[in-house]
Amino acid sequence: GQNIDQPTEMTATEGAIVQINCTYQTSGFNGLFWYQQHAGEAPTFLSYNVLDGLEEKGRFSSFLSRSKGYSYLLLKELQMKDSASYLCAGGTNAGKSTFGDGTTLTVKP
């Protein structure tokens, strides 16, 4: 199966660091994507992990452990504009992705 689990909501303070976790059943996935979706807008691609380890992109980093079926998105130096839903998605060889329900992050001053 390809169930994807992530927390429904998280709250953090501006300037802080927040880690959003995602767990998934390992069968069928060849990689793990993270997307950001602001309210009323389309999801936008943030990161992709196919190998174990940490991928860093500016303030955002994503980690993957394939054996554990676990990933996280790390957001540093939080800004108010980072308030959004963060979607974890498993990808397959055919290019198809299955999305989790998303984690709504609220950044407070």
Add this chain to the structure above:
Amino acid sequence: DAGVIQSPRHEVTEMGQEVTLRCKPISGHNSLFWYRQTMMRGLELLIYFNNNVPIDDSGMPEDRFSAKMPNASFSTLKIQPSEPRDSAVYFCASSSPAGQGVFYGYTFGSGTRLTVV
């Protein structure tokens, strides 16, 4: 590049009417995906195409839904007849060819917000 273009942005229709949603993928992207998003069910894959060929339509809810991709630059999702439970945001997304273990994220269109009354 103008990105993935969807039309219309908003559609309000009466139950029983036919609805056609349109999508123009990014030029050069060979995969196209139709997703539906609701608060209750999140983002659900309806159908996807590789090189204009439907690969997996197992997510299409029922026979009332149909999708076509007559060429590399255009796809439609049709609902006939529409029902109130079809109300959702429908996203089209496209992606570059994947190969040799390299994957590319989707580029989503702005979506069509469908309301069936």
